[in-house]
Structure formats: structure tokens, C-alpha cells
Amino acid sequence: MPTRAQRPRLPEVSESQRQARQAWNQGKTGTSRPAEGAPVVERCSVDGCGSTADQPQPNASMVRVQGPGSTDSARWYCPGRCAAVGRALADLRSIGHGGGAR
């Protein structure tokens, strides 16, 4: 299910848009709670999630995620979201030491 942050947003620039929002929002105006300091990706609290694969598999359902570079150490992640996040992190780590595109 897409979260609020993933929905595309149109900028609210006109006065009528602002008033419409205010009406919908029962008069609450201003900016929403700042996301400053919040992690981009919430940390998974599952024990062993994100540990390097030189450790024993923390959990039978954990999947091993190998980075795109052969020198990257593989890590254990929960299947699904954590594994996807892990793959993205491995991709990011590969940038800057020759593992990325071009």
C-alpha cells in the first residue's frame, strides 16, 4: 500500500487552493510536522536484519543480499521490504568505488 509520502503532490500556490485546503482541514493551516531528522528509511528492529553474511543466517526466512560489486559483502535481510532496501543500499554503496554504471 502506498504511503502518503509516495503520492505525487502538486504544489498549492493559489489563494483558492489554500482556502480549499483550509476548509477541508477544518481550519488547520501551516506546514505539516517537519520530517527533519527522521531517517529516510525506518530502521528494521528485527534481530540480525542487515548483519553481514559472514555471520550465520540470523533467521531461517532471512534472505542474503549481495551487492552489485563482487567485493561488496553480502548481508542478511528480512524477505520483502528489508531485502529491497538492502539491495538499494548496496547499490548506493557501490557508487564511488567503481561498481556503479559507467
Ligand SMILES: [Zn+2]
Ligand atoms: Zn528487516
